[in-house]
Amino acid sequence: MTLRRVGLWCVFLVKLVIVIARCGDGYCKCSEVRKRATCSSKQRKLNYFPALPPYIKQLTYRDNYLPHLNRNMVVNLTKIKLEQLYLNDNGIFKLDANTFKDLNSLVKLDISRESLLKSEVVAKALHHVSRSFERLVLQHNKWDTIPSNMFDGLQDSHISYIDLSYNNLHSFNGTEVLRLIPRVKYLILNNNPISQSDFDFHNMAYMFKLSLENTYLQKVPNFCDDKGSSFLPRLRSLYLGHTSLRSVTMEDFKCLPFLWKLSLLFADITVIPNNTFAALPVLETLILESVIRLRRLEYLALNSTSLQKLQFGYAKFKFDDKGRYNNELFKFAPNIRDLDLTSNSISTGSILKTLLWHLVRLEKLNLQGCGLNYLARGTFDRMARISVIIMKGNNLYGWDPTIFNKLTYLQKLYISGNNIAVVNRSSLDFTRKIRLQEIDLSNNPFSCTCQLLWFRDWLKSTKNLTVALYPHRYFCRSPPAWNKKLLISFNYTAEDCREKNPWVWIGSFLGSVLFLCIVVIILIYWHLPTIRNIIYLIRLRRKGYVRMVNSSDYLFDCYIVCCESDESWVLQTLLPKLEEELFYSLCIPSRDFDLGGNIADQIIEKMQESKKIILVMSNEFAQDEWCQFELARAQERIRNQGTEAVVIIMLRDIDNRHMTSAIKELLRKNSYATWVTGTIVIQLFWNIVLAAIEKPFGNPPVAVL
Structure with missing residues (x-):
């Protein structure tokens, strides 16, 4: 680097420090690249909006003191084209109706963790936001109810996103609350004590995403009106995770014709009946993670020709127990491309091979922590498109040398944290035949003996393939002399591994003076197997033995x-x-x-x-x-x-x-x-x-x- 370049860098850094130091009277941190500022103060000393650089478009104002927020206080914000304003935990209890009237570029407003602020006060302030306004976040405010006129002031705006998570709402009445803004597309009501009987889905015909996670739902809400038509005909994503749902059926989703993503994360369901998701013609993503109470999957439980991604990790489902499901479980979901079975029980390779047999379009497979102890030959042969296989944290001791040969599109293979002690040339021969870009064999208990010489040298010399976490996660576990030492430090040579006669070395070391001792040692060593056999037989006979019983x-x-x-x-x-x-x-x-x-x-x-x-x-x-x-x-x-x-x-x-x-x-x-x-x-x-x-x-x- 030339002196000129060094000088330019120093000037740039000095200017950067000056800009940061002057941002918001020293209370704020500004980023010109991200065009945002964060203003906070210790002991809540900041009680006004300082002047900010003209490039700022997003302001986060938190942990300060603004008991009364009015139009005059935000005058400094009118000098910049502010698009996003986050007001979090500032002790606001009074908010004038015209506070945001002059923020003409405001697109998103977040008023959260203001427990002293009443929802009725916020409702009045929303009458004066800009027409370009789109997103409203009102979290952690401890509100028990939402006034029927809460969003009336947004009637002429472009509002499309409303988040009321982490309040204390026991109900939500779409008929009243959304009557003037029926074109809202995203409604987030997570972490509120709402039950099915307290929910009204009227005025949601344009809804794309509805999230009801961590609510008190015990069954899927009714999305059909009295005539059997859908309240949410355009709904794309539905989140019902972390609820108390105990059952799901085909009838629950029949009025959601355009749903493509469904989350039942951490639900309490115990059985998935036949054709539960068959009424969702465009369903692409199904999230069944951590459904730990699930005990049975009926024959047609996953019947869905549109399903492309299934997240079934951490469900602790026992695929080893064939009474809980049918071997052809995935036969009726043949278009799955991304399958996650993390931390379910699939201990034998034959069960895995049968389970995956029909998934010929699979592109990504996650089998982390499934307890696999071996891979059956041909398990992946039908998966011509697969590019990622994850088998971390299983009990594999190795694999058949031909098992990956037909996976011409395989790019990433992760087999870390298994019981692999020795990797030889034939085990990795497939890397020369396919398009593999990355392999992970870290955290295996490698046996640093002569059998590992080839693998050690291969790790050092391979160039066209990324070996993940090498060398700092590749340790020897045996023999004891090499335990917990890095594999890269294993220094045996081919010469060390050649057969040697120990008596030649002893004879040359001791010389003729110890010739007699060598002869005695040789005689003892020569008959050592016989001596050992005699001792073994004496011990067997001393303890006694009888003819085996129950041989039949x-x-x-x-x-x-x-x-x-x-x-x-x-x-x-x-x-x-x-x-x-x-x-x-x-x-x-x-x-x-x-x-x-x-x-x-x-x-x-x-x-x-x-x-x-x-x-x-x-x-x-x-x-x-x-x-x-x-x-x-x-x-x-x-x-x-x-x-x-x-x-x-x-x-x-x-x-x-x-x-x-x-x-x-x-x-x-x-x-x-x-x-x-x-x-x-x-x-x-x-x-x-x-x-x-x-x-x-x-x-x-x-x-x-």
Whole structure:
């Protein structure tokens, strides 16, 4: 920046400070850009309207002292083209009828929080506002009634907006109050104790928006006259939120032919009957947020071909309970483009897939905090137009690599705050095939092991894609040495992750002087699995075991969890021994799962049909995403039935860099059998496995440290 530019900036800042300092005798803050001023004073010292710059069009005058407001006091405001005047909490109790007569440009007047001011006094002052006047706000004035002549003075104006919120109005009579201004388009009556019987909708034929939120309504008001015609034939928006509405039916809305937005926010409705919204032919937006008392959606509850936006968040509706709704709920609202299901219960991917199947025109989907634990393959395949998917705060451990491949218009994907520990190359391969602009994977419990090297490098190198909240919201959660450290600081290299022989390093460090010690350590290490197996078997036999009972309650004796590379050992060694020799019934996914079926659903089903679960562990097991999913289900079984529900076989030891926190915690609390070769030790191994399988529930073995 040149010295000339610096000088110009200094001059500009000095002028700006001077302008602000001189605005309204020091009581006001003015913005030339926004053309507005705010005047307030400590201890209410300001009791007049100071002169303001000519560019000011909006004035907020609050927390001052104006007990008597008259025409002479606003003379300074006549020198500017004031369009909007806000008078809030100024202690006004007297207002002359001609006070606003000279404010010829006034379009909006807000007189709020003036509890000493009577509505009758304001009514007289409204007779002298300009003909261009359009908007009137009278909030927080503690008025109990509105005089029948309240708005008579606005007859020749362009008044279209009236806000009477936060008063103490028990009724509103359109026949009297609006008789001379029937062309009002916006009427806001929020936070008044109005009930249905105290409302008269006459003289509202031109009404576009009616808001009755936080009133005492217990049922939808009658919008039909005695002849069945509509009181509000042009109504576009209706707000009935935060009321005590206990029911809604098709009859409630039949006289609102042009309604396109309906809000039932926080209503107390428990059931939405068939065709409730079918009588609204142009309804586009339906707000059902926080209807926490809702228990049932009937088959045609959402029948509306015009509906484009549905806000159903925070309703705590249990979609997991299929008795509360029909699977084809959205079949009759096929044109929905924006769907918000935040904080409802949709725990399984298969339920979600079925629920969304008919929404082929969906463009935005919000599934935040729904408790999702997995995504079924093909869930989004039919949503060709979708551009935003939000799945924050769920229980996802990962996703199928192909699940987003067909979403060519997807621009933003948010999966923060889940249980994702490892992200590999295949998980993010879809980012090269679609138009994704932003992805959010923050606040996940990343496992900073060798499996995360690719993802760490990808985060640092990606340029054409915005990674939201990176790096300050990407933390390691395991192993313990890296807990709560930023992922960007994870400094493992490819060299660190190569397999190394620890004895070479020990031998070079200790040298020939410690040769004998090394030999002893090697011998102990070599036979450590056998020693561990012997201790495990002794403990099992000391506690005793008996043949399993009630096996008829299960289809299988054991469910086998193993990765693909260890499957040959299962089929060639474990299966012949347990099935063919000992006559146990085993469930092996590659053999017993249905082809083409949903893998996650079958895992959950088969585990429930098996009395015990056998985990075959190795380095490859720790890296396999499906194995981690099955491990999570096995840990849930342990919490429900005790440690005897799971039999752990250590086929090959797991290296520290592959050890996740979940596996480490499991091995710390549970004993396991280690696979070794040799005639005697192999028999010892099978004795342990048999004892562990036969051990009844409720008497957990002590873990070997």
